[in-house]
Amino acid sequence: MGAKDTIMQSRDSWVVVGLDNGGSSNNATVLDASGRFLVDELVELPSRVDEGPDVAIEALADTFELVLRRTGVARERVRAVGLDTPGPASADGVISSKGATNFSQPAWWGFDFRGALEARLELPVVYNNDGNAAALYAHHVHFGNEAGSRSSVSAIVGTGLGGGVIEAGQVVRGAAGMAGELGHLPIPMEGLLDPGQPVPVCGCGQAGDVESIASLTAIRNHLLPYELSRNPDHELAEIESPVQAARLVRSYGEKGDPLALRIFEKQAKALGRLFHIAANFTDPDAYFVGGGVVQTEPHFREWFLAKVIENTRLREEQAKVATFALVPDLDMAGARGSAFAALASVTDTGD
Known part of the structure; x- marks a missing residue:
């Protein structure tokens, strides 16, 4: 040998x-x-x-x-x-x-x-x-052997809004280890919220950041209560537990319920505005979306990703080379x- x-x-x-x-x-x-x-x-x-x-x-x-x-x-x-x-x-x-x-x-x-x-x-x-x-993980799965020379930004919608920034195959951590806290980036609310809809406040105390819109907590505390105030006869209004009602919104979205779709479209707009910031800050090769929207029926997650892409403003040169995908194997x-x-x-x- x-x-x-x-x-x-x-x-x-x-x-x-x-x-x-x-x-x-x-x-x-x-x-x-x-x-x-x-x-x-x-x-x-x-x-x-x-x-x-x-x-x-x-x-x-x-x-x-x-x-x-x-x-x-x-x-x-x-x-x-x-x-x-x-x-x-x-x-x-x-x-x-x-x-x-x-x-x-x-x-x-x-x-x-x-x-x-x-x-x-x-x-x-x-x-x-x-x-x-x-x-x-999403970065390595998507790019394979090219992972070490590529960059990406991921937004993962859960109880909060998590994610990460990958540059040259490595996690960008920052001086204090707090880089990639994408949920706490403020985004414009004009054109995202309805006229007269209150600007949501995040658990961190900041008004109008990404997590205040794109998270399960946002559905429970802000988006669903607002929609039910305008649609008091909706089935979800009959559920006493706000936590349970918020968790059911996804299944209603899969069935095409208009109220649920309005909530998820606002979340998709928030992620699109986040990715617009990323495009002007890091200009990544890929944008990944993960979380509850990944663990849904194919027609719904494809609709959601399409809405994110629709609301991500890229320059022509960026749009030609950037890709969008879902985080695989989320569990x-x-x-x-x-x-x-x-x-x-x-x-x-x-x-």
Whole structure:
């Protein structure tokens, strides 16, 4: 066996693990040195974040062990681990000192999530927030071998508005780790809201940012109440729980309900205006949309993406080269994007 064969055998023998931490569950994947995923399904366990950091770290360790058992990979083959969590958190994975939606207990405030998991697993851990991880996955899937020379912007509509900016295949994190917080960019409201419709206020306290329109929270707090005030006989007005009513809007949109379609068209306009800002700031190769609109019937998600494109103002030169697409495999996108980040951290060291 020659030296080249020995190197190839060594590279093929190691893997990285991606761990996606969420408010209710963790899921995991394994990526080998050639960039091949060894699992094509959700491998998940309860995240137990509501029980505090110590329990949550053990839950992640259990998920790590589960995915290794599921794939038949020996622990000794793991070179690094990619971790993503909801934010806000620093670039190094320290949860905000003011807490977060999924980390509301005081024990989480300022907690070094990445460092604690690294100490528990005794392996290098690479951190991204969940929006950045999903953005990185979408970028790699779309561009393949060209990922390292391409750029993209992703907007992921969930409880809030997450996303990420990828440049030359790498997540743009910024000095404080808060780059890519696309939901808190202010956008023009004229022509987006109806005449006389109040300007929504985001949970961050800012009026008229992207998240104040394009998020499930925006539907619950602003868009649906406004529409129901004008359509009090609509079926959704009969539902007592605002949270439940907001979650049902998507199914009504899939059925072509005019009220629901008005809500989603406003969200599509907000994303188009966000991408217009991106076009003038980073001029990316691709724009990705993810979130609940991805997990819908094909006719609806295609309609929604078409509305986003229609409301994204690009120069003629940009329109010729830019592409628009949906974030694929959304349930697994975080873990897979985290695995790609871990793989890059290993290969960048020359291993």
